[in-house]
Amino acid sequence: MHDYKAPLRDMRFLLNEVFDAPALWQTLPALTERIDSTMADAILEEAAKLAAGLIAPLNRSGDEQGAQWENGLVTTPAGFREAYGTYAEGGWVGLAGNPEYGGMGMPKMLSVQCEEMAYAANASFALYSTLSAGACLALDAHASAALKSKYLPAMYEGRWAGSMCLTEPHAGSDLGLIRTKATVNADGSYAITGTKIFITGGEQDLTENIIHLVLAKLPDAPAGSRGISLFLVPKVLVDDHGKLGLRNTVACGSIEHKMGIKASATCVMNFDGATGWLVGEPNKGLAAMFTMMNYERLSIGIQGIGCAARSYQAAVDYACERKQSRAPQGAQLKNAAADPIIVHPDVRRMLLTMKAMTEGGRAFATYLGQQLDIAKYSPQVEQRARAEALVALLTPVAKAFFTDAGLECCVHGQQVFGGHGYIREWGQEQLVRDVRIAQIYEGTNGIQALDLITRKVLANGGEFFSIFASEIRSFVETSPHEAFSRRLAEALGQLEALTSHLLETASSNPYEAGAAAVDYLHVFGYIAYAYMWARMARAASGKADSFYQAKLATAHFYFDRLLPRIESLSSAARAGSACLYVLDADQF
Template sequence: MPEFNAPLRDMRFVLHEVFDAPALWARLPALAETVDADTADAILEEAAKVTGQLLAPLNRSGDEEGARFDGGAVSTPAGFKEAYATYIDGGWVGLAGNPAYGGLGMPKMLAVQFEEMLYAAGSSFALYSALTSGACLAIDAHASEELKQTYLPRLYSGEWAGTMCLTEAHSGSDLGLLRTRAEPQADGSYAISGSKIFITGGEQDLTANIVHLVLARLPDAPPGSRGISLFLVPKFLVNADGSLGARNPVACGSIEHKMGIKASASCVMNFDGATGWLVGEPNKGLAAMFTMMNYERLSIGIQGIGCAEASYQSAVAYAHERLQSRAPGGAQQPEKSADPIIVHPDVRRMLLSMKALTEGGRAFATWVGQQLDLAKFTEDATERAQAAALVALLTPVAKAFFTDTGLESCVHGQQVFGGHGYIREWGQEQLVRDVRIAQIYEGTNGIQALDLLGRKVLAGDGASLRLFAAEIRAFVDSPAGSAQPHSAELLAALERLESVSAWLGEQAAANPAQVGAAAVDYLHLFGYVAYAFMWARMAAVAGERRASDERFYAAKLATARFYFAKLLPRIHSLEASIRAGSEPLYGLDAEQF
């Protein structure tokens, strides 16, 4: 059975050395008394034990057994209930939650690293609490004080779970088409009726209650997305004293039979006049739900990193053990019948690609976490606004690029195993199946690309892109940046991104189809430049500190060289594809496909 060991050394490197998180926390009053380097290390170490020893051993058996549906009830695989009870005893669901309602108040920079461990140990298990964390954000940001007091403490504790109920059978990414109705009641509540599909954890046997956040229409709502409101609909109604009351008329009609994440229940949920309460303002539910969706998009992006890390660890171990042929330059281990496959150039290409993409993603996720912490906790209004703008720009990149490269890495890991990678016992085929959904749910990666290019770059006349570029140029001009060897390559890549962005702005003004035609390639180009920024920053630190830990920092520097030599050049083909325009996509009539 594959094992998972959290990459604590690399996580500490990114957190403490590259981004100097303890210094940031010390200057943010809300965090200064809550967390320091020692606290963060202790949390990461305990998280490594929980994910590696408690959760990872359930990943394969959970996949083989899957979630089960019987007469409206859902059962999770053997061991999940016991593991979940231990998991919530540690307070992990509320790690970054609001302390005013029972959360631990830890910074997002730390939480993203915990989430990576969680997904690496088992995506299916991770999803049950990931949706709860997102629901807490939406409730905390938009619900009434009464709803917060009633629901947040039990959600943060993990006693209750949360869901996000958006999708309907006829309405996927176009939420303006949804039909679920909300009828006002005399007591101020609403009767919710309709059906939702693909609801993660919509029914399960882990928690005493499930709190559904449901998008629905009021009777007088305007058409389209402007007429959507958000409602809190519990599985069990809650009495005035906080105890559970009557069962609400909301039920699971079935669960999906899926390619992967089989232990995570993906439910059809039917609301039959279920009692709910408005969250936020009428007809502004989509904006409120996006508080949760943006959290989930970053979280699902991190699923890509976590699965890639698990695949990498397994592939490296196998490459050291598997004997096959001799090295190109002659036998490396002549005492054995053949050399381990790690000597072969193509195996090294795959392993280094995995390593460079996963470690680059880890750094980028932590940087996004840093911007989230600044947007939430800094008292400097300008700094807060700039951080919020960067978060808006970077979130679609994180979701889509982490998951696209996560699948690439998991396929590489499977390929390192050869035929054994296609066999269940090694775990690689499960990782490929599990990570595949991350490109689809929480807004497909194509939609993320449209959001990035159309809404975040072009619609804002490039203002947020200029903020991103300013961050890179500030690093390149700094003593650390100017002293390391990759700054010129980084700056050239940034200038290419800026040039393509300006060209697209001109083209889109005359032909709106150019945005859709270029969006995915553009997001990938952006992602490779962002990772180049991360690798330049990591290389700067590694070069400065190499003498203190030769083995670790030399590996960092070598991986940075590989990234700039072998992966960053992908931006040239992406640029060529973008500049080819939209015309090649319309060479066929619809009937010719």
């Protein structure tokens, strides 16, 4: 498999030149003393060394060995446990965690880039730590002070891990159907009984304890999603002094045999009267769990970017080395039998598509990280409210569009290799398999699209959308003579018109929103990337360095060859739902 090298130049370009993160951090009091550009550079450098030197070498062997289950115990592939220990000792699990409980308190703008490196190096390995970080976020936001003091320090340290237990055999996207029960014990704890499936890291040998966040229903709970509560259920019980005690009555019944991410243990978890503690208020567990779910949705979106970035690096190197046929204009290497395949137009089309979509996604992830930092740390109420609205609007776009683009890019990378892309040794077929799950878990991309159109656009009459659209309009107005401003404005106009159309049609036809949802999200995603590319082009303009010239050339490619996809997508979104319901179920 091709060696991984973190794209540090591009990451620094985004932080320092496109979004001016150091200046933002100085306006957020909680971050002023924690982070500056020098520290950010040092963190990125260290993350890159760990990704390339520690985690990436385990990617292929981890896929070949996979996680193993025997008698309720899960063993991760050779080298994972030692690597995870090193990773945890460096504080990476708690990188963005609350310093009050031992986290490093770093900004999200920085942590999204570190997550990309981890996913690019080894998606299976990265999942263990990102699930823990998400569990910590939910506990920090919703748990009692006693629970936070008892569990968060060891979780931030990486000695204990976290898991998210939502799905049941009969209840996936519709969590209101869950059957897991919680009954109160005499000491105020709860007995949790039920079965959860598809639990990433539900059992593993990397940490001495696993803190499961479990959705369950109390005996008197209202029906549906309004009756869901959230519970903290440790694998091993913890005493009042933080010491591990007896094993809780929670066990892994089996692990799944999957298409990809084989080194990540995907578990069936059985809770047999397991002792747990309520997190937040009774019957409001789904809202509390969404704190973790939204974190994981962005994280899984970044998995799409990371896998695409790894595939792109390998494809570029291969295209520069592999010699087949002659360039259209004639031989480029006079003393060789053929030219490298990078001279061929179709190979360049694939590579530029990968480059444009991956770098656009990286910029959008950093932008969303910026909004998360403002929402969390800004002292100004209006700034926080605006950022929170943008985060709500853009999270489903990020999860779905990053991962749809990630699969497309990994397939392009495989295609550049030709037949070699289909066989084991080059690593491209593993990336295709590993990235595919990202479109499915943490809410399928169809669900993300439905969330975007119904809850984030239609439900508030386009209020959140207007905030984002106004920002793009303001950017265009301050860049009237830049090459991409007019085209960005035209594309935004199409999205605004499509949004208005759906606001009108969906109000009278309940099928319209669902019928248009995926196409609408893709139109939104391409225009969001266009905004990112316009911002990157502005930052690169007038600079002679090859890096900046490549940025400008890639921006031109994006606007010329990829942004036009919105034309057909918009037409499809406007086509309505009628054609979807012409056939009866028995005619399929």
